[in-house]
Amino acid sequence: PDVVESACLAHDLGHPPFGHVGESELNKKVEKTDRDGFEGNAQSFRILTKLAVRFPKIDGLDLTRATLAAVLKYPWLRDKDHPDRSAKWNAYSTEQEDFDFALECIKPLERSAEAEIMDFADDIAYSVHDLEDFHRCGVIPWHLLNDSAEQERLVTSALKSWHNAPAEAEGLLRKALLTLAKPVFLADQVKRPYDGTKEQRKNLRFLTSQLIGRYIGCFSVGEPEQAKETGSAILIPDTYVAEIKLLKQITKEYVIKNPALSAQQHGYKKIVSNLFDEFCDDI
16 A cells, blocks of 8 residues: 555656646757657656665665556656657666666556556546546536537547547446536536636535445455456456546546637647757756
8 A cells, every 4th residue: 555655646656847838848958869758657767766866876766666666657668669659658778777677577668556546546537537627617517518419429429539438438438427517517517617616616516525435445455366367457447437438528628628729738848848948958
């Protein structure tokens, strides 16, 4: 449990300002001179093993192998010739030695059980807490989710973004839509605009607590033999995976892809780009 908690606290340390927009812009800038580019997860690993200071004569935090492995959501270095290892990676070549140390007892390209639990915890936070935050801001058009055409669009987009989806993924997403409709999409807590009253805050927190409890309680750690067969150390029923995919897709569709944010995102890119150039000029 301590290893999982440490990984959860550490895994986002390397993310730059403005989230994935800032990360993408930094990657474009760095790629011009360094094939490794920039990646938030790889930067987290660099902070833990090189940049953070704990002891005068040791780089990084001198963490255990298990803790470092638990941070590796994408346990490979960048490979621009491989589609699955080109967009996301968890270490730069400069940290090759620390990377090899962390994964010495784990099969190549596989995550530790603690890393899988950390990743699932991140999915729960993204799908529930982020959704709650955006609801408070009033940017989720819940009324649209009562429309069958809009529901169809949501299922279709979630299906497209489901990496390595099971054969029955579409059916699972449709079932998830029905499961979540009454307690989430049609709930009184979300049908009314958020105004911050005590009653509303209490009801909203009750709703999110229910969802978090549902997902925390749905997974289990498998036996080692099962892990060898499935390639995964933890077992999460596809029913719950589909629900989380659908909740995450709401944020993607109505917040991240919102055209109203495009001008703002352009400004974010300019800030990151200008700062990068200024720092490079001073080196």
